[in-house]
Amino acid sequence: MITVLSGIAEFEADMIRERQLEGIALAKERKVYKGKSKKYTDRHRGLQYALELFFNRDTNKMTVKDIESITNISRATLYRAAKDREKVNEISG
Numbered sequence: 324m325i326t327v328l329s330g331i332a333e334f335e336a337d338m339i340r341e342r343q344l345e346g347i348a349l350a351k352e353r354k355v356y357k358g359k360s361k362k363y364t365d366r367h368r369g370l371q372y373a374l375e376l377f378f379n380r381d382t383n384k385m386t387v388k389d390i391e392s393i394t395n396i397s398r399a400t401l402y403r404a405a406k407d408r409e410k411v412n413e414i415s416g
Contacts, residue, residue, distance in 0.1 A: 363404065369394050373401055374408060 350356035363370045373394040376385055391398055 363396070363400060370396055370400070370404055374404055377401055377405055 347356055373390050373396040376383060376390045376393070377387070380386075387398055387401065390396070390401065
């Protein structure tokens, strides 16, 4: 009995996932699917301050761990934003 119920539950979960993927595909066709929104935008003050400290590490002698603790921006977010900013600077400059 339990095996039958678990099989039905698994089938239902598969159907839900299939419908979700179909909806995402339709949204992408209509160009309205944007995915998950970013937590930190380019105008986020804390991220901007963290990037300023990050790019001035030679003068301020701060480590990435220090910058993390001061700004509450994670290491991954900081590195990702720094990489994005460098790409923008390469393109524009």
